[in-house]
Amino acid sequence: MTQERSTAAGADPGEEAGRHVGVIGYGAAGRACAALLLADPRYRLTVLMRSPMAGQLPDRLSAVTSLDALIAARPQIVVEAASAEAFATLAPACLLAGIDVVAASVGALQSRETWDAVVAACSEGRSRLVLPSGAVGGLDYIAAAALSGDIAVTYTSRKPPAAWTAELAAAGLAEAARSQAVTLFEGSAPEAARLYPRNLNAGLTVALAAGIDRTLVRVVADPAVTTNTHEIAVTGAAGDAFLRFANRPSPDNPKTSMITALSLASAVRKRFDPMQ
Template sequence: MAEARPLRLVLIGWGAIATRVAALLSERGTPARVVAVALRNGSVPRTPLPPGAVLIDDPAALSDLSPDLVLEAAGREALRQWAGAALDAAPRLVVASTSALADDAFREALIAHAVRARSRIEITPGAIGGIDALRAASVLPVESVRHTIAKPPTAWAGTPGEAILADAPPGAVTLFRGSAREAARLYPQNANATATTALAGIGLDRTEVEIVSDPALSRNRHVIEIDGAAGRMRVDLENAPSASNPKSSELTALSLVRAVENAVLPLCL
């Protein structure tokens, strides 16, 4: 019997996360082939693209590629640029930059676009765990969800936290307390995980977020506390940071790899 053709995959972005995803898919022998990498117009890849992949900078080019899955790992502005064309061209769009979905108007327009295109938007757990339990618990009333992120000081370079740390005494410093919506606005790269928690549970305005810089940490820590009719739950993770981007956890790339593999393997977990 002839082997099924590999899944045709388009990656939006070619930074730390996307390159790691492509490398892991190749190492694991996943039956998926990167047919294109999408970048902003005029951008030049810093590292070679996967064998056989083409570089595209125009969303209209997606339709000619007939992708089975488009995977975004490039930030919320890239999602805004490419998402509509991706939904038109492919039956599945996997989103890493969930902070973009904190914009209600954009999120609802994207959902409506997916319905018209008969496509699907998929959000992976990314750097966190327990999303399946939170989704299940949300079938019944949930009273509160609190998500605390703590990372080493290097993770906050180029964020509003950098200025706070410049004048802060040594030790752990709370950089932010507030809603998941505001966290996603101020810390889009670091707080994608809190947007995911909020969308899975009680929403962007009711989900409480605390962001901490802690020099005692060498890993990125996420603590998610849920209280509701289904019970009390606490998820505590200490993730290795990405080797090339301390703002992101290695688990983020691994979660995207699993999303691709779930699209091609006969048993999905």
């Protein structure tokens, strides 16, 4: 908890002035997250966009086009919903300025350089990077079970072959994937996130909860699934678990899962909630 946020009563001192949230990226997840937050009249948003948007912006939402302007607006928390590259270039500056960041592009942390920059910025800015559950869940269980020291996790991303058209063609597996599940990758979460920066955020999120060395990531093109599916198998001293998430696409954008924006908005709301 940052100093600004903690009060004897546990309430957020920013509450009376409203909840001011910054958003980096106004694409599928950023826009849906913004709409979810704005449905609550206590929220106002400052959104960092690449260029000014044509047309009317929603009430209580203002747009800026530079990182300096976003930081100068002093949001209490920033949601990154842009890309791994944007996360790496923009998130450390927000953290250094003392602003917590909720990151959608968790996969960016596979880069040692980005990881180190984030850790240093959090330390100097007395801020925190929040890793939302994103497309999956059960991270609380995994993190707790990992404390036993005895845990092994397999995270499997299972998507229809149409989601991997280019990769299957490059591997000469397009024909095989029409009738059977084809494993495109098996290895570590950082390597998966490096190879598939837009698709393997969840693998790294799981691995950061379980431990990188204790997590095996598999990427499967599976003609038997119709939606983006995530499976997490946990075995360990505390017990075994199997979690499966079959995500529905966002009603506004079939390319992104509905749950991602819900998860970002939920993480923001939690940060304002005195009851954790």
